[in-house]
Amino acid sequence: MVASTRLLRRSGVALGSLMAMCGAGFAADLVVGMPNWPSGQASANIIKYAIEKKLGLDVEVREMGTLIIFAGLDSGEVDIHPEVWQPNLDSVVKKYVDERKSVQLSPKKVSATQGLCATRETTEKFGIKDVADLKDPKKTSVLDTDGDGQGEVWIGAETWSSTPIERIRARSYGYAETVKLLEMPEDVGMAAVDAAAATNTPIVFYCYSPHHVFNLHEIVQLTEPEYDQAKWNIVLPADDPANWLTKSNAPVAWAPSHFQIAFATKTGERLPKVASFLSNIDFTPEEITEMSYALEVERQDPAAYAQQWIAAHADRLEAWSK
Amino acid sequence: MAFLPQSRGRTFGAKIAACLALGVAVCATLAYAAETQIFDPKTRKWVEYDRKKARSYYAAHKQVPEAFRRQIVKFRTAEKPGTIIIDGNQHFLYLVQPDFTAIRYGIGVGREGFGWAGMVKVGRTAEWPTWTPPAEMVARDPNARKWAGGQPGGPDNPLGARALYLYQGDQDTIYRIHGTPEPWTIGLDVSSGCIRMNNDDITDLHSRVAVGAKVIVLMQGASLYKGV
Numbered sequence: 001m002v003a004s005t006r007l008l009r010r011s012g013v014a015l016g017s018l019m020a021m022c023g024a025g026f027a028a029d030l031v032v033g034m035p036n037w038p039s040g041q042a043s044a045n046i047i048k049y050a051i052e053k054k055l056g057l058d059v060e061v062r063e064m065g066t067l068i069i070f071a072g073l074d075s076g077e078v079d080i081h082p083e084v085w086q087p088n089l090d091s092v093v094k095k096y097v098d099e100r101k102s103v104q105l106s107p108k109k110v111s112a113t114q115g116l117c118a119t120r121e122t123t124e125k126f127g128i129k130d131v132a133d134l135k136d137p138k139k140t141s142v143l144d145t146d147g148d149g150q151g152e153v154w155i156g157a158e159t160w161s162s163t164p165i166e167r168i169r170a171r172s173y174g175y176a177e178t179v180k181l182l183e184m185p186e187d188v189g190m191a192a193v194d195a196a197a198a199t200n201t202p203i204v205f206y207c208y209s210p211h212h213v214f215n216l217h218e219i220v221q222l223t224e225p226e227y228d229q230a231k232w233n234i235v236l237p238a239d240d241p242a243n244w245l246t247k248s249n250a251p252v253a254w255a256p257s258h259f260q261i262a263f264a265t266k267t268g269e270r271l272p273k274v275a276s277f278l279s280n281i282d283f284t285p286e287e288i289t290e291m292s293y294a295l296e297v298e299r300q301d302p303a304a305y306a307q308q309w310i311a312a313h314a315d316r317l318e319a320w321s322k
Numbered sequence: 323m324a325f326l327p328q329s330r331g332r333t334f335g336a337k338i339a340a341c342l343a344l345g346v347a348v349c350a351t352l353a354y355a356a357e358t359q360i361f362d363p364k365t366r367k368w369v370e371y372d373r374k375k376a377r378s379y380y381a382a383h384k385q386v387p388e389a390f391r392r393q394i395v396k397f398r399t400a401e402k403p404g405t406i407i408i409d410g411n412q413h414f415l416y417l418v419q420p421d422f423t424a425i426r427y428g429i430g431v432g433r434e435g436f437g438w439a440g441m442v443k444v445g446r447t448a449e450w451p452t453w454t455p456p457a458e459m460v461a462r463d464p465n466a467r468k469w470a471g472g473q474p475g476g477p478d479n480p481l482g483a484r485a486l487y488l489y490q491g492d493q494d495t496i497y498r499i500h501g502t503p504e505p506w507t508i509g510l511d512v513s514s515g516c517i518r519m520n521n522d523d524i525t526d527l528h529s530r531v532a533v534g535a536k537v538i539v540l541m542q543g544a545s546l547y548k549g550v
Contacts, residue, residue: 145540145541146411146541147411152541154541184440184541185441187441188441188539188540188541190399191399191538192540194399194407195407195409195416197398198395198397198398198424199409201412213400216398216399217398
């Protein structure tokens with residue numbers, strides 16, 4: 001799941017940012033911490049060029065991990081985080097936003113989803129439309145790629161915090177018995193989707209949005225019972241390494257996720273117009289997917305992409321400035 | 323596409339550790355074939371494509387069935403041009419090209435699939451590589467004994483015209499994508515863990531691939547991964 005990947009990614013600090021931080025001899029008016037995933041890189045640059053254009057300030061983009069960004073927001077080193085994912089970062093938000101009150105979240109949220117997806121071909125031709133269909137071995141046999149008659153479903157990367165939850169969901173729903181659950185890097189999972197789409201072969205896989213795969217292929221999310229907090233009983237491996245799976249039960253969809261822009265409270269006090277501008281930024285999930293696609297699939301340079309985006313969205317910038 | 327291949331009847335379980343123990347040369351050892359099926363558009367039926375059929379098809383047509391021939395296909399992916407994607411289940415190797423296309427080659431894979439899935443890279447390449455059978459094969463197989471010191475590259479060498487050596491980081495995985503002196507085996511599962519292509523195709527691929535190229539091996543035989 002993107003949020004958890006991002007959470008993991010956030011633990012790292014790019015060499016460039018360390019060098020920039022250590023060797024900083026001049027100061028921009030504002031520093032945007034830039035995460036290393038595509039939409040975060042695009043939105044960080046869009047924020048930079050939009051503020052420079054509309055508010056006339058000098059803005060620097062620095063690549064760094066999320067936890068470092070939050071520490072920077074707290075200390076005054078960093079002013080803005082372009083994409084704070086929740087519920088993944090609930091504990092960090094609690095610390096800096098609720099308790100220390102050194103960081104504020106923009107009220108505008110971008111909705112995110114996660115669950116199981118299939119190509120349209122899989123749903124229409126092979127009748128796998130709902131997670132309940134995965135319990136039917138006759139249906140899932142078409143997902144077999146290793147010749148044992150049992151289908152396979154990629155549930156995420158081994159390092160993602162969403163992956164054990166996907167395993168819990170599979171066990172709770174009952175399809176852990178009928179399909180083989182695969183854990184491997186995202187590039188392998190996505191290349192399998194590419195190969196399946198190229199040969200009209202059915203495939204079911206863990207998915208999250210916003211994500212460029214939805215623009216690359218015709219993807220349909222499998223239906224399933226709505227999230228119900230009373231039925232979402234998750235014990236993570238870190239909390240109980242031996243019994244997390246048997247102690248957990250979650251036969252429902254994921255809770256809705258979202259992300260927001262964050263900025264330092266002091267920055268908002270120092271530059272109220274910046275706080276207002278950031279609080280008005282209202283990226284849509286579709287725009288985030290386009291950003292992810294432009295940088296990940298089309299390999300566009302984040303800064304160049306952001307400048308084009310700014311040029312093409314003068315009306316949005318105008319609205320954010322009010 | 324005239325023929326759509328699919329595989330069935332394979333068993334998996336090959337772990338990379340076991341494969342490592344087998345050594346390089348096992349990759350090129352030809353043995354019996356597991357079953358592949360191909361779709362015959364004339365009869366609109368899936369037909370078994372086994373070693374015997376593969377031999378007779380090749381004898382009659384001087385080439386493998388159309389699906390396994392080198393061709394440009396539509397291939398939408400976020401992977402950059404130059405990346406290799408191996409789909410052992412369908413016996414295809416894709417070399418990603420610009421504009422959402424790929425060059426698709428037919429491949430032969432191991433009796434137990436590739437044995438693992440994941441991401442590696444082309445660590446080095448060789449033209450007409452030397453084949454050295456592992457010690458246990460030398461002990462077991464009189465035909466291998468004479469090549470205990472290495473069989474020089476050439477038309478009879480099991481590794482064929484070219485070899486791409488797959489590395490994980492700086493480590494040789496012992497897996498190779500290589501040619502074959504037996505082109506009719508493309509589309510079958512007849513070696514132990516390596517990817518075989520006919521000599522024209524491996525020569526073509528070799529000419530297009532740079533050392534360091536990313537190689538993605540798809541799920542089939544994904545026993546390397548936790549929970550599989």
